[in-house]
Amino acid sequence: MDHLAHCAALEVEIDRFASALGDAPPDTRVPTCPDWSVTELAAHLGLIHRWAEHLVRFLAPVRISSEKMNIVRGPADPRWLQEGGSDLVATLRASEPDASMWAWGADQHVRFWSRRQLHETLVHRADLELALGRTVRAEPDVCADGIDEFLANLTSSASFSPAVRDLRGTGQMLRFKPVDVGRSWTVRIDDHGFDVSEVDGPSDAALSGPAVDLLLVLYRRQALSGSQVAAVGDRDLVDFWLAHSALG
16 A cells, blocks of 8 residues: 555545444443543544644654644544544645655654554544444455554554563564465564564464454454454464553
């Protein structure tokens, strides 16, 4: 997926979130975001969209806190959510994807933000639908891109997810394989950290299942047990990865 494809998929996910939000009692608790209500989840996502839009619009060379942006915080309802999301998509589409700017991941370009906001929105849409007792559905290719983006940015997340720094080992190999997409990723965990490749080969353990379920397991939105994701091989390695790779 390229920048414009990410923008198009982001627009779809914003609409899906807003639609589900319209069905949700505001004080409904969100189990996958402990201590948050639906209203707090929507307020968070709406703020993130507006924050990212500001960063991209000004090609911010450094991080700017949302407190310095004078963001208008309206009622966290579908209309407010869609207004911020629409502005974000419009700014992203009008921007040069290869333009340099600050990002918290390794890819210091506008294109980081179209991809990041897509998957931020998709995962929080899953939070909302799970809170409503719904089955989460999403396009397999978008979910596969989300798995790739998760793995690409995981090392950079250590500043706010410190457990990532403890992902060290002695050469163990862990594979992630969506069964509905022709891609797979193998993580090698060494004493310096971990490396990711899309080269198939032997592994000590593997997780496989539908791309959406695998994405939700990796994001700790869905427990491995009881999911459609199968674990084979060294279960201690799987548990170690899941315990240390959750984004904060």
